Every structure is written in C-alpha cells, then in structure tokens.
Amino acid sequence: MTLVGDLHEAHGATFRDVDGARVVEDYGRPERTHRAVRNVVGVTEMGYGVVEVTGEDRVEYVDNVVSNRVPDEDGEGVYGLLLEPEGGVRADLYCFTAGERLLLFTPPSLAGEIADEWAERTFIQDVEVREATTDFGVFGVHGPKATEKVASVFSTQTPDRQLTFERGVLGDSGATVVRTDGLTGEEGYEVVCAAEDAEDVFDTLLTRGMNAAPFGYRTWETLTLEAGTPLFATELRGNVPNVVGLGNAVDYEKGCFVGQEVVSRVHNRGRPSRRLVGIEFEAGDAVPEAGATLTHDGDEVGSVTRAAESPSLERPVALAFADYGFEGETVDVDGAGAATVATLPFVEGSDESARRPRY
Template sequence: MTLAETLHESHGATFADRGGVRVAAHYGRPERTHLAVRNVVGVIEMGYGVLTVTGDDRIDFVDNAVSNRVHREDGTGCYALLCDPQGKIETDLYIYTTAERLLVFTPPERAAAVAEEWSGKTFIQDVEITVATEAFGVFGVYGPKATEKIASVLNGASSPEAELAFVRGSMGDDGVTVIRDDGLSGEEGYTVVCDADAAESVFDTLINNGLNAAPFGYDTWEALTLEAGTPLFESELRGQIPNVLGLRNALDFEKGCYVGQEVVSRVENQGRPSRRLVGLAPESLPEAGAAVFDGDATVGEVTRAVESPVHEKPIALALCDFTLDADELTVRVDGEERAATVESLPFVDGSDRSARLPDY
C-alpha cells in the first residue's frame, strides 16, 4: 500500500493495483501531468518490493546469483537480472551497496519469492535476507529540472552524478538517500529513499518545497518509459531471454556463472536472438498481445501501447522476428488490421537516455 495515501488523495489521485501493491494511477489529467514531467519535473511514489541482505558473505552471495557484477564500494549500485535455467528472466533488480548491507529493489510481486529462494541457498554462508518493503518509502523524481529540484531540497550532500550512485542527506527533518537514476523515463531522474514513517513528509517536500514538482502516477510512468524505449518487467522482461530485449546494461559476461548464464551466452555467441524489440506507430491503439503482420505473415506481438502525449498519437513496443525488414506493417485492433510504421527508439529524445534502450 502507498505510504502517502492522504497526500495522494489531496491531489485527486485515482488508485490502482500494480503487482499486488496499491499505487496512484493518475491525478485526473495524466496527459497534462506527462507534459509537466517532460518540460519541468514530476514526482511519483514507486511501488518497489524491497529486500535487505546482511552478513559478511552478502556481496559474494548476491553476486553469484545475478547477471551483473555487484559493486563492493559504499554508495554504488547496479542493475541486474535473475534468470531461470533456460536463461529466461525471472526478476530484474536494482542492488545498492552500503557498508552494512545490500538494499535490493525488485518488482513488488517478486520480493517475497526472491527472499525465499535466496534464503534456501545460503547454506553455511553468513547471509540473511529480509523482506523490508514496508520499512521504506521510495519516490522517483523525473524531468529536465530533476537535478535542480533535488538541489533545492537536499541538505548535507550534493546530487550524485554517476549512474546508480547514491548519497545520504536530509530533506527538512527527514534523513534520505538519493540515487541517480539510469534514464528510464528518458529524462534526468533520481530515486529518493526514506524510512516509512517519513514518507508522507518527504513526498510533501518533493512536491511543494524548493522548485515545485507535479505529482504523477503509474499511467504517466507507463507512457514516459514507453516513449523512452524502456522495457519494463511486467510487460516486456518477464520470461524473455535478455538478448531478445537488447538488455546489455544488466549483463556482465566476464563475471562468474549464474543460473541461466550458459543459455544467455550461447544466444549472444550465435550473433543474434530469435526476436527483437521494435517501436511501432499504429494508426489505432492496440492492446497488449495484439498480433503484428508483415503482409499475411505474423511477425510478432505488441507488448505495450499508449497514446503518446508528446506525439499525440498511439505508439507501441512489439516483440518481432529479428530478421524483420519492413517499415510498413499492420497490427490487429478490434479484430481488424490497422496500418503501423516501424519507428526508431526512443520515440522521444529527452534530457537523458534510458540505459535499457535495446542494443543489438
């Protein structure tokens, strides 16, 4: 459940369920809010699942489990994946290193499963995994003025510059950790983490103190990330092999083995995956799962589509045959085939570039 529900309601929020977590969906005019984020700055309460990993062997343990190298230096982070024995994505994770513990962000519905899986594999290692979702408030600050926004309210530290690096400071009377984002929205971005009992105060500070920021919900988040060409766990990542998504920022092929690495490496060494993620501009808005055609041949399916507030037309991501060589396709919408053009990603060039932008 959101930790700042009263404030969300005061701004006119409509709520929705995402991965079993109650989140703000929108505040009445998501298109207008979207443009406020693209032009200035906005704030969203993020619905992550959160794990803490402690013990002397915590870094080695997690490093051996995930697809990327876990940093050892306090104040650093990485983006990584958990893959099954067939190399398919089970979970994506952000892993942040402090002197005392690892803080791990997961999709909300995956936190308990990851904690259970890891706890069953610790054996004699000094590792303890705890689900701590309810202990933390997590907020995203996005927009071309995001750095200015953070600077206007953060005390005791300067905004972190390196991707996924973090600093500790305060906002008003509340202690916070501020993490530099990896461009998921296509704009400058920061993740602000605080204790749960400070969440409402921190959210209020981020909206109203210093440079004002517009609160936005997950409807806007879906549109921002789609415009940025960012694949998300719920719609694009789950059950896919990383190479199909061109998801190179989550992989370190030089590190030790992890579950599924052999399969992922074999696909990489073959030179190309079976499918790839492409951008489409259909003439009508399709639903997720809609078939994509090249002539009479089915060549893929839509993973996610929105009405782009920037372009004022539908845009979509689709998983299509890797060998697709056509600029004009059709997409099935309400039982009929509608024209769609293949578009380069990202759809929108903002103040930052998504680290998950497909790279083949």
C-alpha cells in the same frame, strides 16, 4: 503499499494494483501531467519490493545469483536480473551497496519469495536475508529540471553518475538520493527514506524548493514507452535478456549465475530469435491491444507488448517483439491498421534510458 495515501488523495489521486502493490493511477488529466514531467519535473511514489542482505559474505552470495557484477563499494549500485535455468527473466532488480548491507529493489510481488528462497540456501555462508519492503518509502523525481528540483531541497550534492547515491537530509528527514538510469528519457532520481518519514519527504518534494507535479503509474507507463524502456511486467518477464536487448543488465564475463549458459550462447551467436522494436501510428488511429499481431505482406512477424496514445507525439505508439530478421519499414497491426517501424526512443529527452534495447 502506498505510504502516503492521504496526501495522494488530497491531490485527487485514483489508485490501482500493479504486481500486488497499490499505487497511484493518476491525479486526473494524465496527459497534462505527462507534459509537465517532460517539460519541467514530476514526483511519483514507486511501488518496489525490497530485500535486505547482510553478513560478511553478502556480496559474494548475491553476485553468484544475479546476472551483473555486484559492487562492493558503499554508494554504488547495479541493474541486474534473476534468470530461470532456461535463461528467461524471473525478476529484474537494482542492487545497492549501503554500508554493511545490500538493498535490492525488486518487483513488489517477488520480494518475499526471493528473500525466503535465499534465506534457505545460504548454507555455511555468513549471510542473512529478509524482506524489508515496509521499512522504506521510495519516490521518483523525473524531468529535465530534476537535478534542480532535488538540489533545491537536499542538503548534499546530488550524485552525478547513474546508480550511485548520496546520503543527506531532505526536508526534516534523513534521505538517500539515487541517480537513476534514465528510464523516462529524462534526468531522474529516486529518494529513499524510512517509512515513517515518507509523508514529510513526499510533501517536501512536491511543495518546497522548486515545485513539482505529482504523477502516477499511467504517466510513468507513457513516459517509459516514449523512452523505449522495456518494463518487467510487459516486456521482460519470461524472456531471455538478449531478446529484449538488455546488454546493461548482464555481465557476460561472470559465468556463474543461473541461466548464464543460455544467455552467453545467444550473445556469442549474435542473433536472438526476436528483437524489441517501436511501432508508430498516425494521429487518430486506434491504440492496439497488447498481444495484437503484426503482419507484413500477409506473414506474421511479431506482436505488440504494450501501446498507448503518446501525449508528446499526439498519436499512438507501441513496443512490439518482431522476428529478428524482419527488416520491413511498415507493418499491419491487428485492430489498428497500418503502422511504421520506428527507431527507439520515440521521444528524446534530457537523458537516455539505459534499458533502451541494443542489439
């Protein structure tokens, strides 16, 4: 899916597949790159799928499907979910109102499926839906100096509210700059451009104005782990949003989206079956596998969703689902030994992740 493979390779990139998209794994020495993003700023190519929705009834149609309120004002966006009837997360997405169209940024493998399904269900509404993944390049800019980096190359003032955007020129190309919702625990922006302008935009972000370090998905995953951000593939998919603590993704007053009855019932009860917690190890301990069992006093109390060596803390950390009523301060983790239940985020940066679990 990458639009700038030659530029990535020139920087020494290796690649892997993420949810059907070819993305950069790293550029070598990912721990050093991680610290560069934490301390200054880095740039990465994002592997989104994109769905475009047009027509007079576009806002009403999408609002009736997703879990959050879709904005109708140009330049505004929202984070929301597509849910199964039983309440589990089918997809997460960002929806932006861009003039006479809505642009939805989805997991890459689901964009075509969503577009085809919605196109078949518009009935008498004035709505047209198509997959537009190959139309756009999207680059993330993250770090405590992200605002200075973007401001040094963008013709327009950077947006100051999360999930709002400004249009302008970046390098020699038209671009839209979106203020992100802090998923890495640092200030963040995403730069959206036409696919044919992707090389110019990526090169500009790396080399013009304030320099920035290129980083790949391995660093993205350790940054978001340290920030306590649940991701679609590892924590969100198939889980009821209340279990993941995704209060920012659901408008409980809407009452008109698929799965609403289930998530509202759990919300009103105030007690999901499980909750997402942080697990912190000692330096030198093994990194547990995803799915590793948590026990306390011999009783099973949960399981790991993902884990990694934290470059910032120089010890392993993990996210895990634990029984909602579990209040112990320590656990034993299969394959890794004793660990401490930690308060999220593991690392406090220049911003706070809007997805950090809240119960």
